[in-house]
Amino acid sequence: MTAGAAPVAVAIELLIREIFGAALAGAWFSLKIAAILVPAVVLYELLAPRPIFKRWGAWLGPRLSWLGMSPPCTLPLAAGLFLGLTYGAGIIIPISEERGLDAEEIQSVGLFLVNCHAVIEDTLLFALIGARGPGEIVARMALLAGLRLALAIGVTAGRVRLRASRTA
Amino acid sequence: MREELRRGLRRAGHTCRVLFRMTVPTFIVMDLLRRLGVIAAVGAACAPAMALFRLPGEAAIAVLLGYLVNLYTATAALGSLGLSGGQVTTLGLMLGLAHTLVVETIVLREVRARFWRLLLYRLGMSILAGLVASRIFIAAGP
Numbered sequence: 001m002t003a004g005a006a007p008v009a010v011a012i013e014l015l016i017r018e019i020f021g022a023a024l025a026g027a028w029f030s031l032k033i034a035a036i037l038v039p040a041v042v043l044y045e046l047l048a049p050r051p052i053f054k055r056w057g058a059w060l061g062p063r064l065s066w067l068g069m070s071p072p073c074t075l076p077l078a079a080g081l082f083l084g085l086t087y088g089a090g091i092i093i094p095i096s097e098e099r100g101l102d103a104e105e106i107q108s109v110g111l112f113l114v115n116c117h118a119v120i121e122d123t124l125l126f127a128l129i130g131a132r133g134p135g136e137i138v139a140r141m142a143l144l145a146g147l148r149l150a151l152a153i154g155v156t157a158g159r160v161r162l163r164a165s166r167t168a
Numbered sequence: 169m170r171e172e173l174r175r176g177l178r179r180a181g182h183t184c185r186v187l188f189r190m191t192v193p194t195f196i197v198m199d200l201l202r203r204l205g206v207i208a209a210v211g212a213a214c215a216p217a218m219a220l221f222r223l224p225g226e227a228a229i230a231v232l233l234g235y236l237v238n239l240y241t242a243t244a245a246l247g248s249l250g251l252s253g254g255q256v257t258t259l260g261l262m263l264g265l266a267h268t269l270v271v272e273t274i275v276l277r278e279v280r281a282r283f284w285r286l287l288l289y290r291l292g293m294s295i296l297a298g299l300v301a302s303r304i305f306i307a308a309g310p
Contacts, residue, residue, distance in 0.1 A: 018203065019196050026195030029247055030188045037187075038180040045176030046169070083179075085272050089279045096279070103280065110281035114272075114290050115265065121183065122267075125243040126260030130251060140253070144260045147301075151265075151293070 032128055036137075040120050044082055067153070068108035068160035072099045076109055084118035104163075108156055115152035119145045190240035194233075198245050221262070221298045222306040223255055234263040235291075236270060254305035261301045266294035 047053065057078065061071030069077070072095050080088020092109060095101065127140040201207050207226055215225030226249050234242030242263055246256070269287060276283040 018199060022196045022199035023192050025199075025247075026192035026244060027188065029195065029244060030184070030191045033187060034180075034184045037183060038177075041180040041183065042173065042176035045172045045179065049172060086275050089275045092279050103282075106279060106281050110276055110279065110283075110286055111289070114276070114286050115293070122239055122264050123260065125239050126256055126264070129243060129246055129256045130253065136253070140257060140260070143257060144264055147261060147297075148264050151297075155293075 033124060036124055036128075037121065040124070044120070048082075066160070067112060067156045068163075069105050069112075070099075070101070072101065073105060073109050077112065080109070080113040080117045081119060084121070085113050088113050088117060108160065111159060112152045112156045115155060116145075116148040119148070123148075187240055190238060191244045194241045194244035195247075198229075198248065202248075220302075221258060222302040222308070223259065224249065224251070227251070227255070227259060230259065231263065234267045235294075238268045238271075239263060242267070252306065254302075254307070257305045258298055258301040262294045262298040265297055266290040 057074045061074050064071065064073055064077070073092075076088045076092040076095060079091050088109070092101070092106065096106060123141040123144040124137075126144060127137045131137045131140065198207070207229065210229055211225035213225065214228035218225050218228050218231075221227075227246070230242045230245040230249075233245055246259065251259070269290065273283050273287050276286055
């Protein structure tokens, strides 16, 4: 072994330790999120087909005109809200072909969902950073989800009003 | 019932795989960049812009990762900055409104929404919400 090899070996060992330590920290961070995310997603899938949610959807459908949408928009809206923008968009394509949604309705759904989608996953990621207990996690999730939902409703309804006043 | 359970577990498993695949490499890269002093340099360069949101300069990396890549990498980058609850809430709102912009904008184009308007709206609202939320949730610095 030459004289220069020892420092190189030490440096490589330090680098490997550094990488391993960071990977462990990353895995621990992921595990903490998974511990809440997995039960939440499973619970959503178990509860979504319950009759109470169907009744809720039936109630909501006609009221969506306020946001510039017709009742068939309920499904993509709910899917986007809980599962994510891609899911909502994936569902809107077949529905739009089947029921003939017009461009304005699709824009309304899009505007609503860019403000507020995947409310469980997205808010959970931020709620966990530096949180000191379940209370803080729940409070921060509720705050973030509530603000985004309020913005989604406000902006989408505002756009509909604005267009109506322009054409009137 | 069993079918729903299976579907829920499959979806959750998929999300966890994405989560691990994004988070572990981000932690490693961020750790090495921090050791090399890159994070500190970027932080110093971005400090004036981030000060508008009452955030440290280093948070700029998380904002850019969130805008361009996704929220998993953004939150992984935030984990080690030691931010206050109010700062995390502000970032959560900014990045909640605008994230994964490349992929999600392509998705919106696919459904034939007017995606350029939605993209501009998201960026504008993200910045506006950050300015307002920071005044509410973060105490003024020295």
